[in-house]
Amino acid sequence: xxxxxxxxxxxxMLTHNESEPFxxxxxxxIELARxxxxxxxxxxxxxxxxxxxxxxxxxxxxxxxxxxxxxxxxQLAAAxxxxxxxxxxKRYTAARLxxxxxxxxxxxxxxxxxxxxxRRRLATLATAPFISVIICTRDRPDSARNCLRHLARQxxxxxEIILVDNAPTSNAVHAFVDxxxxxxxxxxxxxxxxxxxxxxxxxxxxxxxxxxxxxxxxEEPDSQWLLGLACGFAQGTDIACVSGMVLPARLDxxxxxxxxxxxxxxxxxxxxxxxxxxxxxxxxxFPLPPFGVGANMAFRREALAEIGGxxxxxxxxxxxxxxxxxxALTLIxxxxxxxxxxxxxxxxxxxxxxxDGLSSQLLGYSVGLTAFYTALLRRRPSVLPQLLRLIPVxxxxxxxxxxxxxxxxVNPLAQLERRQRIWMLKGPAAYLKxxxxxxxxxxxQRRAIPRARxxxxx
Numbered sequence: 001x002x003x004x005x006x007x008x009x010x011x012x013m014l015t016h017n018e019s020e021p022f023x024x025x026x027x028x029x030i031e032l033a034r035x036x037x038x039x040x041x042x043x044x045x046x047x048x049x050x051x052x053x054x055x056x057x058x059x060x061x062x063x064x065x066x067x068x069x070x071x072x073x074x075q076l077a078a079a080x081x082x083x084x085x086x087x088x089x090k091r092y093t094a095a096r097l098x099x100x101x102x103x104x105x106x107x108x109x110x111x112x113x114x115x116x117x118x119r120r121r122l123a124t125l126a127t128a129p130f131i132s133v134i135i136c137t138r139d140r141p142d143s144a145r146n147c148l149r150h151l152a153r154q155x156x157x158x159x160e161i162i163l164v165d166n167a168p169t170s171n172a173v174h175a176f177v178d179x180x181x182x183x184x185x186x187x188x189x190x191x192x193x194x195x196x197x198x199x200x201x202x203x204x205x206x207x208x209x210x211x212x213x214x215x216x217x218x219e220e221p222d223s224q225w226l227l228g229l230a231c232g233f234a235q236g237t238d239i240a241c242v243s244g245m246v247l248p249a250r251l252d253x254x255x256x257x258x259x260x261x262x263x264x265x266x267x268x269x270x271x272x273x274x275x276x277x278x279x280x281x282x283x284x285x286f287p288l289p290p291f292g293v294g295a296n297m298a299f300r301r302e303a304l305a306e307i308g309g310x311x312x313x314x315x316x317x318x319x320x321x322x323x324x325x326x327x328a329l330t331l332i333x334x335x336x337x338x339x340x341x342x343x344x345x346x347x348x349x350x351x352x353x354x355x356d357g358l359s360s361q362l363l364g365y366s367v368g369l370t371a372f373y374t375a376l377l378r379r380r381p382s383v384l385p386q387l388l389r390l391i392p393v394x395x396x397x398x399x400x401x402x403x404x405x406x407x408x409x410v411n412p413l414a415q416l417e418r419r420q421r422i423w424m425l426k427g428p429a430a431y432l433k434x435x436x437x438x439x440x441x442x443x444x445q446r447r448a449i450p451r452a453r454x455x456x457x458x
Contacts, residue, residue: 025049025063025251027348030080031056032088034107036073041066049251050076052084054108056224057117058346059087060271061247073105087271091117117344121224124231130158130454131226131298132207136199137217138166138317141176143350144217151215152182156226158454162187164203166317167194193441196294196315197324201449204301204309208453213298218350220249228345229298235275240303240337241329243292244345245269255358256351262362262416265293265349274341276333284333285376285383286390287326288397291339294325296347299332305449307331311375312442313435314368320430322368327375334380359416366420370427371434378435 026045030036031053039048048064062083064076071079081103088108092099095114112118133151137144144163151161163186165173177188191202204212213229215221222228225244232242246265251257268289276291278284294315307328315324332339352358377384 022254022257023047024253025257026066027051027248027250029053030076032059032080032084032103032108033110033112036076036080036105036107038070038073039066039076040070041068049248050080051247052080054088054091055110055112055115055118057091057344058222058245058271059091060084075105077103077105091115120231120234121227124227124234125157127234128157128227128230129211129233130160130209131156131211131213131229132160132162132203132209133213133215133226134162134164134200134203134207135215135217136164136166136196136203137173139168139170139172140217141172144173145176147215147217147219147221148180148182148186150220150223152184153223154221154226155223156230159226160185160187160208162189162203162206164189164191164199164206166191166196166199193312195312195317195438197310197312197318198442200315200324201309201312204304204449207301210301210452210454211298212301212304214294214296215347216295216349219246219295220348220350222346222348225296225345225347228342232273232340232342232345233298233300235340236338238336238338239275239340240300240332240335241292241339242298242345243329243339243341244296244347245271245343246293246296246347246349249348249350250353253353255353255355258355259351259358259361263289264351265295269341269343271343273343276339276341278333278336283386283390284330285386286393287330288394290326291329291333292325292341295349296345297325297329298345299328301449301452303332303335303337304328306335309449311379312438313431314371314375316364318438319434320368320371320427321364323372323375323427326368326372327379330372330376331379334383359419362416363419363423366423367427367430370424371431372427374428374431378431 023046024044025047028048028050030050033055046066048066050062050064051058052060052062060083062080064079089099094116095110097110097114100108135144135147148161161184163177165188174188177186180186187206189202189206191199200214211233228244229242233239248256248260248264310324311327314320314327315322329339352361
């Protein structure tokens with residue numbers, strides 16, 4: 001779920017020069033421990049969005065301008081180093097190695113055997129838990145197919161894939177599944193009741209792992225995604241949920257960059273891992289920035305069963321339009337579990353490519369935010385005094401989170417922000433309406449979640 005304020009995830013990196021018209025951004029993934037590439041100008045992209053890695057660990061994102069002359073490896077290194085210096089230095093210090101003073105075109109030198117991240121990942125692989133991956137879709141076979149192609153490249157030993165077709169209007173998704181040929185089986189589940197939470201719960205019921213992970217159908221999971229999730233769970237048996245980083249798959253249109261200006265799916269989270277609990281570092285009742293997003297999250301099955309799965313009155317396909325992921329995460333914290341944010345569990349998301357689609361999405365998030373609070377109060381009325389005490393904090397947050405993007409003669413973000421605040425008022429009524437609809441549609445929301453058929457050692 002996104003939130004209604006322009007958040008601060010790398011805004012200075014993802015903002016183009018306000019005096020110039022929008023230009024598309026080329027995505028580039030670079031390993032800093034190897035020689036950097038020479039980048040040629042392709043005639044279209046005058047900016048690069050560079051994801052920097054160190055021994056495959058993502059350490060940061062940086063926007064770099066590129067001219068018609070292109071960039072040599074040394075020029076690219078010089079452009080990246082101011083952004084990556086701090087995060088790289090922290091990792092060298094953790095490895096007890098001399099901190100590099102500069103990044104050159106031939107890359108950074110360090111023995112991967114001394115790298116704490118590499119050792120941690122190898123230890124996790126030795127006891128890797130079986131993971132059920134659930135992808136919910138509706139009438140988007142091409143998006144689902146692309147997601148599955150990336151999922152098939154996972155550097156992970158044991159997982160299953162479940163594709164949930166939610167209230168489809170055609171058999172297009174089912175037809176493509178029938179023709180699916182891959183060494184890893186794909187299980188197809190039809191959930192006729194419309195609503196993302198119905199689809200998520202159907203996927204959980206059909207899954208067999210003790211850990212259940214969720215992807216949107218318009219995402220491209222990194223090859224280390226599942227391993228990153230497993231590393232998060234390995235930090236403690238009370239880690240009931242792991243969320244990850246979501247970066248844009250493309251920045252080809254102004255609408256896609258505007259979504260990043262609003263915070264994107266990263267929501268102000270950096271490439272530093274964080275563990276959340278009811279004691280901090282922020283209130284479990286104040287998910288701004290959020291503890292995770294539905295596009296990239298995984299749960300222990302027993303914890304999902306304890307909170308009753310996902311609230312079917314929340315989420316896409318219902319009057320509330322969003323909020324089911326935020327409620328689940330908050331209930332996990334209130335139940336006494338912890339949540340690990342693990343940026344190495346990385347995915348890329350295909351944002352809406354036009355302003356109408358972006359506007360609809362963000363306005364829906366506004367409804368979903370206040371619908372989430374309505375659902376929380378219905379489940380946990382005792383939290384009302386705590387919520388009232390958080391009102392000044394929320395107002396201060398919204399005032400400080402104004403976006404600064406300007407686009408030629410108009411400011412589309414400012415217009416959207418004003419409309420979002422109005423749409424927030426619709427959330428409580430939308431939730432009550434949706435709750436009545438779902439009560440007529442299917443059985444009680446707290447449906448039983450069957451025990452896992454694969455045991456987990458994490």
